[in-house]
Amino acid sequence: xxxxxxxxxxxxxxxxxxxxxxxxxxxxxxxxxxxxxxxxxxxxxxxxxxxxxxxxxxxxxxxxxxxxxxxxxxxxxxxxxxxxxxxxxxxxxxxxxxxxxxxxxxxxxxxxxxxxxxxxxxxxxxxxxxxxxxxxxxxxxxxxxxxxxxxxxxxxxxxxxxxxxxxxxxxxxxxxxxxxxxxxxxxxxxxxxxxxxxxxxxxxxxxxxxxx
Amino acid sequence: xxxxxxxxxxxxxxxxxxxxxxxxxxxxxxxxxxxxxxxxxxxxxxxxxxxxxxxxxxxxxxxxxxxxxxxxxxxxxxxxxxxxxxxxxxxxxxxxxxxxxxxxxxxxxxxxxxxxxxxxxxxxxxxxxxxxxxxxxxxxxxxxxxxxxxxxxxxxxxxxxxxxxxxxxxxxxxxxxxxxxxxxxxxxxxxxxxxxxxxxxxxxxxxxxxxx
Amino acid sequence: xxxxxxxxxxxxxxxxxxxxxxxxxxxxxxxxxxxxxxxxxxxxxxxxxxxxxxxxxxxxxxxxxxxxxxxxxxxxxxxxxxxxxxxxxxxxxxxxxxxxxxxxxxxxxxxxxxxxxxxxxxxxxxxxxxxxxxxxxxxxxxxxxxxxxxxxxxxxxxxxxxxxxxxxxxxxxxxxxxxxxxxxxxxxxxxxxxxxxxxxxxxxxxxxxxxx
Amino acid sequence: xxxxxxxxxxxxxxxxxxxxxxxxxxxxxxxxxxxxxxxxxxxxxxxxxxxxxxxxxxxxxxxxxxxxxxxxxxxxxxxxxxxxxxxxxxxxxxxxxxxxxxxxxxxxxxxxxxxxxxxxxxxxxxxxxxxxxxxxxxxxxxxxxxxxxxxxxxxxxxxxxxxxxxxxxxxxxxxxxxxxxxxxxxxxxxxxxxxxxxxxxxxxxxxxxxxx
Numbered sequence: 001x002x003x004x005x006x007x008x009x010x011x012x013x014x015x016x017x018x019x020x021x022x023x024x025x026x027x028x029x030x031x032x033x034x035x036x037x038x039x040x041x042x043x044x045x046x047x048x049x050x051x052x053x054x055x056x057x058x059x060x061x062x063x064x065x066x067x068x069x070x071x072x073x074x075x076x077x078x079x080x081x082x083x084x085x086x087x088x089x090x091x092x093x094x095x096x097x098x099x100x101x102x103x104x105x106x107x108x109x110x111x112x113x114x115x116x117x118x119x120x121x122x123x124x125x126x127x128x129x130x131x132x133x134x135x136x137x138x139x140x141x142x143x144x145x146x147x148x149x150x151x152x153x154x155x156x157x158x159x160x161x162x163x164x165x166x167x168x169x170x171x172x173x174x175x176x177x178x179x180x181x182x183x184x185x186x187x188x189x190x191x192x193x194x195x196x197x198x199x200x201x202x203x204x205x206x207x208x209x210x211x212x
Numbered sequence: 213x214x215x216x217x218x219x220x221x222x223x224x225x226x227x228x229x230x231x232x233x234x235x236x237x238x239x240x241x242x243x244x245x246x247x248x249x250x251x252x253x254x255x256x257x258x259x260x261x262x263x264x265x266x267x268x269x270x271x272x273x274x275x276x277x278x279x280x281x282x283x284x285x286x287x288x289x290x291x292x293x294x295x296x297x298x299x300x301x302x303x304x305x306x307x308x309x310x311x312x313x314x315x316x317x318x319x320x321x322x323x324x325x326x327x328x329x330x331x332x333x334x335x336x337x338x339x340x341x342x343x344x345x346x347x348x349x350x351x352x353x354x355x356x357x358x359x360x361x362x363x364x365x366x367x368x369x370x371x372x373x374x375x376x377x378x379x380x381x382x383x384x385x386x387x388x389x390x391x392x393x394x395x396x397x398x399x400x401x402x403x404x405x406x407x408x409x410x411x412x413x414x415x416x417x418x419x420x421x422x423x424x
Numbered sequence: 425x426x427x428x429x430x431x432x433x434x435x436x437x438x439x440x441x442x443x444x445x446x447x448x449x450x451x452x453x454x455x456x457x458x459x460x461x462x463x464x465x466x467x468x469x470x471x472x473x474x475x476x477x478x479x480x481x482x483x484x485x486x487x488x489x490x491x492x493x494x495x496x497x498x499x500x501x502x503x504x505x506x507x508x509x510x511x512x513x514x515x516x517x518x519x520x521x522x523x524x525x526x527x528x529x530x531x532x533x534x535x536x537x538x539x540x541x542x543x544x545x546x547x548x549x550x551x552x553x554x555x556x557x558x559x560x561x562x563x564x565x566x567x568x569x570x571x572x573x574x575x576x577x578x579x580x581x582x583x584x585x586x587x588x589x590x591x592x593x594x595x596x597x598x599x600x601x602x603x604x605x606x607x608x609x610x611x612x613x614x615x616x617x618x619x620x621x622x623x624x625x626x627x628x629x630x631x632x633x634x635x636x
Numbered sequence: 637x638x639x640x641x642x643x644x645x646x647x648x649x650x651x652x653x654x655x656x657x658x659x660x661x662x663x664x665x666x667x668x669x670x671x672x673x674x675x676x677x678x679x680x681x682x683x684x685x686x687x688x689x690x691x692x693x694x695x696x697x698x699x700x701x702x703x704x705x706x707x708x709x710x711x712x713x714x715x716x717x718x719x720x721x722x723x724x725x726x727x728x729x730x731x732x733x734x735x736x737x738x739x740x741x742x743x744x745x746x747x748x749x750x751x752x753x754x755x756x757x758x759x760x761x762x763x764x765x766x767x768x769x770x771x772x773x774x775x776x777x778x779x780x781x782x783x784x785x786x787x788x789x790x791x792x793x794x795x796x797x798x799x800x801x802x803x804x805x806x807x808x809x810x811x812x813x814x815x816x817x818x819x820x821x822x823x824x825x826x827x828x829x830x831x832x833x834x835x836x837x838x839x840x841x842x843x844x845x846x847x848x
Contacts, residue, residue, distance in 0.1 A: 034339065034342075034406045034407060034409075034410040035339060035342035035403045035404075035406045035407040035410070036342060036403060037338070037339055037342070037407075057403070105338070105339065107410065107413055107414055107417075110337070110414050111414060111417060111418070114414075114418060124784070124812050125746070125812045126673070126741070126784060126810075126812050126813035126814065127670065127671060127673055127741065127812075130670075130671035130672060130673070135786075136786045137784050137786070137812055137813065138786070148336070148338060148349050150347075150348045150349065150350070174338075176336050176337045176338050176339075176349055177338035177349065178338065191671045191672060191693070192671075194670045194671045195670060195671040195673075197670075198670040198671070198743065201743055202743055202746050202747060202750075205743075205747060206747070206750060208420065208844065246551065246554075246618045246619060246621075246622040247551060247554035247615045247616075247618045247619040247622070248554060248615060249550070249551055249554070249619075269615070317550070317551065319622065319625055319626055319629075322549070322626050323626060323629060323630070326626075326630060360548070360550060360561050362559075362560045362561070362562070386550075388548050388549045388550050388551075388561055389550035389561065390550065420632065458763065458766075458830045458831060458833075458834040459763060459766035459827045459828075459830045459831040459834070460766060460827060461762070461763055461766070461831075481827070529762070529763065531834065531837055531838055531841075534761070534838050535838060535841060535842070538838075538842055572760070572762060572773050574771075574772045574773070574774070598762075600760050600761045600762050600763075600773050601761075601762035601773065602762065632844065
């Protein structure tokens with residue numbers, strides 16, 4: 001029988017937990033994690049990952065609601081991680097520089113998946129410069145939209161397949177489910193999230209106008 | 213003449229009152245209980261019910277604004293409960309597991325009743341999993357919409373009649389009046405409320421797009 | 425030369441001033457008094473009126489930003505009242521039971537004036553019961569819309585003329601300018617304001633749908 | 637090698653810095669500076685300028701995030717100012733009475749640039765009186781919209797050229813980028829910003845209606 005020790009959590013874990021808790025309060029203040037939707041994680045120096053426990057409200061997280069998993073997604077403290085843990089671990093495996101992954105569940109990401117087909121294209125926005133590697137508004141990024149799937153390994157494999165074929169992206173949407181983005185720190189991931197939500201909002205509102 | 217004792221309220225009553233007061237602050241922060249609209253209740257272990265007093269602003273409730281009624285809706289402390297008390301007691305009578313009922317009065321619930329006819333159908337949303345008994349987005353729920361009626365016993369009877377015919381539901385809308393949902397605790401009812409308001413918001417916005 | 429005494433303000437004045445300051449914070453939190461728009465007043469027992477000083481931000485009022493005028497609108501403390509003071513005093517003169525007048529300047533009131541012609545009709549809403557004298561949703565109220573006019577005595581006369589012809593109303597809109605409502609206390613006026621803004625919001629959103 | 641002294645900052649600098657920090661919190665509370673967008677500045681009595689450091693979140697500014705530049709835009713403390721510093725200095729050079737410049741990056745300014753061509757016209761609004769030199773709603777102002785350009789000297793020259801040809805304006809929009817406005821103090825610039833954002837919001841919503 002596996003034993004979990006209360007002493008295995010480091011100061012670094014608690015620091016990252018505090019960052020995720022604060023990120024949750026901010027994201028909830030925008031209305032982007034209704035009910036108990038969404039999940040957040042941050043990678044530690046040893047490769048293990050601090051991640052939100054399944055089923056908690058992300059705007060009212062306590063330290064106890066952040067748990068520790070290994071890079072394969074196994075619980076290291078006996079708590080149950082989010083069902084979508086594999087989507088986090090696969091991002092960390094692919095991108096060595098990524099240290100935080102945020103998955104909100106906003107009205108805008110949900111509408112984007114309904115209004116646009118397989119992807120949403122964002123171009124000619126100054127705010128694209130909030131994303132890594134972009135230094136002019138004369139840029140064009142694609143955020144892919146995947147069909148929702150309760151089979152998370154299968155969904156993770158579909159994301160991997162897309163990334164193998166299309167290279168680096170800044171985030172992706174799962175239809176009816178929400179949005180994933182990431183960054184070199186919790187702060188960087190939050191900046192990407194705030195920028196992309198802003199741009200989804202504008203594209204959705206322009207979509208209505210274009211249909212008139 | 214009936215006498216009301218100030219000593220009949222238990223610690224459990226005050227705990228539930230605090231939960232309803234906090235729920236009111238949260239619901240008001242979303243704009244879902246304008247003016248003095250809405251009412252909230254929670255069932256105690258002995259079957260009596262803590263419920264908001266008529267006519268108070270639900271975002272600024274004090275302990276004194278929560279009163280005690282028996283399972284039939286009679287005041288146990290001389291205060292006057294909401295006119296819609298019977299809608300609460302009939303939910304508690306039908307569902308033994310329900311311990312809290314929330315009735316907000318949002319723009320989205322009001323618009324939903326105007327835009328959709330007798331019901332709104334919600335399907336293919338991950339957030340449906342916030343509702344009890346649903347574990348996949350490949351689900352379909354119906355939220356019925358009833359005509360408003362100042363005759364609350366008649367309105368309660370209509371709701372009962374619908375439930376007899378259609379079985380369990382997660383909430384219902386009264387046209388021009390607002391929304392009712394419930395749960396095994398105040399927190400559960402709040403989660404259902406937050407999820408359903410989110411989904412009403414999306415359906416209303418898609419309704420506009422579909423008409424273009 | 426007129427002299428103003430700092431001692432002429434009563435405890436009642438300061439109590440009303442606090443109520444207007446708190447009302448301003450609430451109204452500003454909704455976005456209904458942008459820049460330095462809007463003005464608020466409350467009548468004292470002696471018939472004089474506490475009213476906001478011209479040109480202050482209504483979400484950040486200090487006690488010093490509330491001044492005293494007589495029932496005709498003359499300054500009693502040397503400060504300069506809002507340019508629209510006559511619209512307040514004429515409401516107080518007509519309705520002896522009115523003790524507070526609120527004039528916000530919301531997007532919804534401004535849009536209402538552009539989308540609807542001379543009036544907006546509100547009917548079949550439960551929230552109408554937040555207004556005095558209404559006890560069923562099966563009610564119909566009319567909120568008149570007046571053209572804006574920098575000549576405030578002329579504008580006040582037009583309002584008076586309408587009221588002489590049409591009897592009691594619960595509020596009115598000045599096109600491109602905002603909304604006036606009132607009540608038997610600051611709290612009552614706030615309840616009317618919150619209810620009417622909610623209903624304007626719904627009617628504006630339905631107006632778009634009806635045009636599709 | 638240039639040397640920067642920590643002692644060169646005056647009490648006036650710190651006062652202005654506090655005003656810009658508070659302005660940032662207010663502007664962010666409205667959602668007008670997502671991610672690290674936007675920049676703000678205030679002129680000191682000696683002509684030097686306190687301005688936000690490049691790349692900081694404008695809703696969470698610390699004193700350390702405000703730096704000092706000379707009237708030509710050169711750093712006086714070794715920190716790196718916003719890439720758009722020249723747009724600030726050219727406004728200060730042209731308008732001796734202007735003591736603060738604010739550049740938010742709102743959804744409404746971004747949408748305005750997409751929906752209207754080279755300018756947005758605002759007329760017949762009471763709220764225009766929040767702008768300097770306007771004392772009646774029977775006024776008409778034009779807010780020009782410039783194409784975005786990563787070459788800031790070239791963009792600044794285009795703004796200068798427009799102003800030479802068209803005279804005084806109250807603000808301008810850079811497409812896909814945001815909005816600039818200014819005033820005789822940070823408070824005045826905030827009032828202009830709040831008024832213009834309100835009017836953009838209304839014009840955008842009316843634009844949709846007119847297309848139906």
